[in-house]
Amino acid sequence: MMTSTIILYSIVAVLSLVGAGLVRWLSDRPVKHEEYSPDEMLDELENAFAERETIEIFTTLEYLPMLFERVHLTTDAGFPEHQVAALLHRISNQRPRVIRSALFPIEIKKVNSDVELQWIRPTEDRVHMLVTAVPEVIKALSEEAEKLPAATIGS
Numbered sequence: 001m002m003t004s005t006i007i008l009y010s011i012v013a014v015l016s017l018v019g020a021g022l023v024r025w026l027s028d029r030p031v032k033h034e035e036y037s038p039d040e041m042l043d044e045l046e047n048a049f050a051e052r053e054t055i056e057i058f059t060t061l062e063y064l065p066m067l068f069e070r071v072h073l074t075t076d077a078g079f080p081e082h083q084v085a086a087l088l089h090r091i092s093n094q095r096p097r098v099i100r101s102a103l104f105p106i107e108i109k110k111v112n113s114d115v116e117l118q119w120i121r122p123t124e125d126r127v128h129m130l131v132t133a134v135p136e137v138i139k140a141l142s143e144e145a146e147k148l149p150a151a152t153i154g155s
Contacts, residue, residue, distance in 0.1 A: 050108075050111050050112075050113040050134050051134065051135060052113070052132055052133060052134060052135075053132070053133070053134075053135050053138045054130055054131065054132045054138070055130070055131050055138045055141055055142055055145075056128075056129070056130050057127075057128075057129045057130075057131065057141065057145050058126065058127070058128050058129075059126070059127055059129070059145065059148060060125050060126055060127070061091070061092055061125055061126075061127060062125075063148045064088055064091065064127060065084070065088060066144060066148065067141060067144055067145065067148075068084045068087065068088065069084070070140050070141060070143075070144040071115060071133075071137055071140065071141065072084060073140075074108070074136055074137050074140040075106040075107065075108055075115075075137070076106075076107045076108055076109065076110075077106065077107040078104060078105050078106030078107055078114075078115075079104050079106055079115060083104060087102060087117070090102075091119060091121070091127060094121055095121070096121045096122065096123060096124060097120065097121070097122065098120065098121070099118065099119070099120045100118070100119055100120070101116070101117060101118040101119070102116075102117045103115070103116050103117075104117075106133070106134075106137070108134055108136055108137070109136075111134070113133065113134045114133070115131065115132075115133040115137060116131070116132040116133065117129060117130070117131055118130045118132075
């Protein structure tokens, strides 16, 4: 009985010393407080959250490669040609009157964003597509769609 009491007191003493050392170590560590100016915070928010717009395009399947190529050329990174080819294959093999969507990460002017596509094929050869992306991509798509003979831009 006496031995177990000594062992118990020894364990309590060692744990107390370890706990006191841990408390002292944690209290001595410097706390990092970074101060940012309002301009720095606004710059960070501007880079973190890209403005997005939506465009509605009605076109035929044959003109989709031109629209997607324009998106590819507008971006600095993302939306590579192999993804464009896979997307075109997916859209062309889709049954009519079924809604589908896709999301592609992109980078424009060192800002990360994405291109969100949602489409439906009302008939075998037509595509009704909503594209949500940064204004640069939307502007490029609008310009390209205006050049196409069988494309209509909705609002």
